[in-house]
Amino acid sequence: MNLVYEPKKIIDVSKSQATFKRALNCIPAGIYGHLGPSEGCMVPVSSYPLYMDHAQGAYIWDIDGNRIIDYMCGYGPNYLGYNDPDVDAAAAAQRKKGDCTTLISDITVEFAEEVCSTINMADWAFFAKNGNDVTQFAMMIARAYTGRKKMVLTKGWYHGVSPWTQKLGYSGIVEEDVCNNLYIEWNHPEQFEALCKQYDGQIAGFISQPYQHGNFCDNELPAPGYWQKIREICDKYGVVLIIDDVRAGFRIDIKGSDYHYGIKSDLSCFCKAIANGYNVSVLCGNKKLLNATSDVAYTGSYWLSAVPFAAGIATLRKAKALNATEENAKKGKKLTDGLKEIAKDNGFDLRVTGEPGMFYLRLANDLPSRVIHQDWVCECVKRGVFFTSHHNHFINYALSDEDIQYTWEVADEAYKVVRERYPQAEFIK
Ligand SMILES: Cc1ncc(COP(=O)(O)O)c(C=O)c1O
Structure with a gap:
């Protein structure tokens, strides 16, 4: 050059x-x-x-x-540009009206509707703050829905800092934290099927990033047919399929990375880009999990604050308008x-x-x-x-x-x- x-x-x-x-x-x-x-x-x-x-x-x-x-974009939240004027104006207008209040704002429903009309797999949306809040919740819903304990993770994973998502040997992590985890290598659906046979009736969920975007290694895309095979195995063995789109969400496809790779997840976790840096994370799910989700006790002091919802609506609308x-x-x-x-x-x-x-x-x-x-x-x-x-x-x-x-x-x-x-x-x- x-x-x-x-x-x-x-x-x-x-x-x-x-x-x-x-x-x-x-x-x-x-x-x-x-x-x-x-x-x-x-x-x-x-x-x-x-x-x-x-x-x-x-x-x-x-x-x-x-x-x-x-080029790190706050490790993901900066999607439209820092201090995007339209997103900031929407957030400022909501801040004047109220943010963290006893009666929540009806903007919560508007945001849920916006998310459900944007994300292909979403029949409902649940809001929290960090990515870890929703990966943790997804695991709990998978257990509540199936009545099973075990989770399958793919090597190179990062799903946050809940003890079960960390590795044995890390400071503060004990065997009991990770004893229900099973692991497979990326792009090896046959390993997943082998585990489903071995632990038939015990696996609650399969959780994975949409592609392998681990640290200290070349990142790997799914091989052709990989996600279709994983979907098929989940359906066959009654395992809840969870996509952790916390980092890759809105970086591959605004309708969700599962949509981009040709499947529908049961649960998808979003955070980072969804409100261009305002602090909100979203768990999206399908209808079959709605009742099990409503049953799980899960909340936080700031999870229903309105300002990030206004920012999220503005971010999604602007992102769609601009492609x-x-x-x-x-x-x-x-x-x-x-x-x-x-x-x-x-x-x-x-x-x-x-x-x-x-x-x-x-x-x-x-x-x-x-x-x-x-x-x-x-x-x-x-x-x-x-x-x-x-x-x-x-x-x-x-x-x-x-x-x-x-x-x-x-x-x-x-x-x-x-x-x-x-x-x-x-x-x-
Ligand atoms: C794929 C993935 N899942 C989960 C998380 C956890 O998100 P948070 O740090 O917001 O809790 C991250 C954070 O980088 C992530 O990249």
Whole structure:
């Protein structure tokens, strides 16, 4: 690719780093969970901007004043662009009327109707706050409906932080938390059928992301016929089929990822993109599970607050009007096609996996330590383009062609820097 550009400025992150030092004294891990460095995706931590001052569209301005093109989108919620004016106006109007009140707003029903007319499999919608709230609820409904205990998960899963979704050996997790779980490999429906035979009458639910979008590995799409086979096995053995669309929802198909891959789930979990960053998650279900769902005790202080519902309605309506999901996928394809070409021009083999609106990057001709890719990501971040090394990325609708062009220039410069740094790497010669 023919790129002509001025060398990029290296951002100063000293205020972020000083704030992080303060945080380490008063907040566990400084920044806990996926937004902080503890998951190993920010190497070295000392080079990363860690705190924002404000955000708009495709950008974050950090507290050192740097503008950063953000390809992590808050790890999923930014779908139309940060502070989308239509979504924010709908939320502000509802805030004036009331948010967390004893009598709930009738906007709750309007949001449920909007969700059910958008998501293909949905006969009803239940609202909570985080993705974990609805994956946990889905598991409980599967148990309530079937009167069975066991759950089948696919390797590479992430369904939140409820103990049953975590792994034995993780801090705070004991055998009893995970003793009803069974595991299969991604794209191996025959393993699922074998478990259904072995544990006939004991498996309540099958829970899975619509495609394998795990961390630290290439992401994998379903093989042709995979989801149809899983649906058939669930029907044959009376197992509730749960799609965890918390991350991929609205990134592949606005009607739901199960619809995109040609099936209807029994339960689908949504969060992240559904209200463009306002805090709401949604469990959608089919009619047969309605009574069992009504029977399960499940609620939270803020789950029926009205402001996020107004934001959710505005997000879904705007996304449909703009074809945002398809447009984001086109932007993702354009960006990553260019990145692959730029990598190749510099002697690197960049692999892009997953769906285009939610792509995963890996350098195939890295050193075994994966250090070159990590360094390349860091050199991009230092020039104001926020990628991360071992997690999928996200595209938002506000990302422009100029942003993509800028990203390509940064990617090129960053590849040149790491080429110099690793002259011993075999492929560079
Ligand atoms: C596929 C998937 N399921 C569940 C969750 C949990 O969502 P939350 O962090 O909002 O509880 C996530 C969060 O990243 C996710 O990606």
